[in-house]
Amino acid sequence: MKQRIFGAVVTLLAAPAVGYASAPTTPLPPLAEQAFAHEMLSELISINTVHAQGTLKAAEALKVRFLAAGFAGSDLTLVAIPEHPNQGQLVVRLRAKAPKAKPVLWLGHLDVVEAKPEDWTVPPFKLTERDGWWYGRGTQDMKGDDVAVASALIRLKREGFIPNRDLIAAFTSDEEAGDGSGVEWLVKNKRDLIDAALVINPDAGGGSFKQGVRQAYGIQTSEKVYVTFQAEVTNRGGHSSIPEPDNAIYRLTEGLGRIAKYHFPVETTPTTRGMFAVNAKQETGQVAADMLAVAKLPTDLAAAERLSQTPRLASRLRTTCVVTQISGGHAENALPQRARASIQCRMIPLDTEGQVQAKLEEILADPAIKLTVLSPSAPAPDSAPDPALFKLFGKVVTETWPGVEIMPHMDLGASDSIYTRAAGIPSYGLSATWTDAEDNRAHGRDERIRADRFYEGVEFSYRLMKALGTTKN
Numbered sequence: 103m104k105q106r107i108f109g110a111v112v113t114l115l116a117a118p119a120v121g122y123a124s125a126p127t128t129p130l131p132p133l134a135e136q137a138f139a140h141e142m143l144s145e146l147i148s149i150n151t152v153h154a155q156g157t158l159k160a161a162e163a164l165k166v167r168f169l170a171a172g173f174a175g176s177d178l179t180l181v182a183i184p185e186h187p188n189q190g191q192l193v194v195r196l197r198a199k200a201p202k203a204k205p206v207l208w209l210g211h212l213d214v215v216e217a218k219p220e221d222w223t224v225p226p227f228k229l230t231e232r233d234g235w236w237y238g239r240g241t242q243d244m245k246g247d248d249v250a251v252a253s254a255l256i257r258l259k260r261e262g263f264i265p266n267r268d269l270i271a272a273f274t275s276d277e278e279a280g281d282g283s284g285v286e287w288l289v290k291n292k293r294d295l296i297d298a299a300l301v302i303n304p305d306a307g308g309g310s311f312k313q314g315v316r317q318a319y320g321i322q323t324s325e326k327v328y329v330t331f332q333a334e335v336t337n338r339g340g341h342s343s344i345p346e347p348d349n350a351i352y353r354l355t356e357g358l359g360r361i362a363k364y365h366f367p368v369e370t371t372p373t374t375r376g377m378f379a380v381n382a383k384q385e386t387g388q389v390a391a392d393m394l395a396v397a398k399l400p401t402d403l404a405a406a407e408r409l410s411q412t413p414r415l416a417s418r419l420r421t422t423c424v425v426t427q428i429s430g431g432h433a434e435n436a437l438p439q440r441a442r443a444s445i446q447c448r449m450i451p452l453d454t455e456g457q458v459q460a461k462l463e464e465i466l467a468d469p470a471i472k473l474t475v476l477s478p479s480a481p482a483p484d485s486a487p488d489p490a491l492f493k494l495f496g497k498v499v500t501e502t503w504p505g506v507e508i509m510p511h512m513d514l515g516a517s518d519s520i521y522t523r524a525a526g527i528p529s530y531g532l533s534a535t536w537t538d539a540e541d542n543r544a545h546g547r548d549e550r551i552r553a554d555r556f557y558e559g560v561e562f563s564y565r566l567m568k569a570l571g572t573t574k575n
């Protein structure tokens with residue numbers, strides 16, 4: 103144990119060599135807390151929680167930790183979706199004496215993406231230390247953050263801290279894959295257990311280093327809404343020796359060609375405008391000027407067009423739809439009777455499935471192409487960048503990482519926050535784990551977290567939890 107603690111300290115001292123500018127002033131937890139968090143992470147990584155294995159064992163291991171720390175059995179609820187008993191979830195509550203506000207709920211998924219030992223250079227289900235980094239499936243997504251949340255609750259309990267509102271954490275199943283999100287199930291079936299004024303979801307948001315320099319810290323308030331359509335053309339077909347002008351594959355691909363050339367209109371939201379305003383400070387020249395321009399209303403369309411030349415930025419400025427799959431025909435010597443394509447859309451949360459479908463039909467411009475919904479959207483409203491809450495978030499972020507600015511953030515992908523947002527609970531993504539913009543290994547091989555960043559995250563989660571347990575926001 104001692105050696106491990108020393109390892110972290112040495113890493114921290116050596117860190118400025120990689121541009122770790124704020125290291126000397128970044129507060130870390132006491133050594134005993136570091137040792138405890140490290141041990142818990144090591145335990146969780148060693149419990150394989152890919153979908154097929156389930157999360158029950160990990161939820162049980164956490165329960166043992168909370169009981170040992172003095173939590174009452176009645177404040178710990180181990181639940182599993184009845185049809186999937188090995189997908190265990192643990193809900194833990196640190197109680198207020200006389201609650202002054204509705205609880206705050208932390209979400210953390212315990213499941214991880216599959217990892218094949220033969221693809222990795224270290225065993226994926228064992229915490230391996232190498233050059234100041236800790237390797238293992240889930241270190242980044244998101245057992246590191248799970249441990250940060252769990253150890254914060256335990257530390258507060260040990261210190262005798264009584265919050266002025268209940269602080270709840272739900273360690274959940276099937277975020278990555280499976281038979282339905284554990285959070286979705288909890289919201290539908292155990293609302294009383296997890297009901298809260300707001301959600302903190304460390305699976306989203308957070309900060310990243312670019313060439314060793316800390317960038318702004320994003321607080322995820324919004325995510326694009328996912329919907330997939332199927333475009334299909336059918337035809338009576340015939341013998342390939344007698345081609346006819348009306349051909350299912352030609353009709354479909356001509357329509358898809360029109361989709362390829364279409365760009366949905368630019369739309370900004372309070373979140374994306376706030377994001378571009380802060381991002382502009384990290385850019386120079388025309389890009390910085392264009393980002394500042396789209397951070398205002400009315401939207402500067404010329405600036406938006408220039409930014410849209412970069413696909414990553416285009417996706418933040420508009421709804422996008424792209425053809426992802428195609429199939430058709432049934433024999434090499436027959437005229438096709440059927441041609442199909444999947445069109446995957448990621449909508450700016452202001453748009454609706456119906457609007458996007460109508461627009462696609464208009465662009466396909468062919469009544470023979472039948473457009474249907476393959477995966478319906480699960481709309482979730484943005485969580486407003488509430489000023490009082492953002493002030494609190496900003497204070498905790500800059501106390502932990504001096505000089506780092508916060509900004510609202512819209513994710514292009516999806517997280518479990520869609521379920522809590524859809525249930526009317528504002529949800530904020532605040533990951534404690536800093537990543538590298540150039541080397542993000544979540545879901546990939548040799549996933550890892552740097553020891554010093556992990557400890558910073560443990561301290562950040564503790565401070566954030568204490569701050570939210572002290573205010574009435």
Ligand SMILES: [Zn+2]
Nearest residue numbers: 243244277305
């Ligand atoms: Zn995740």
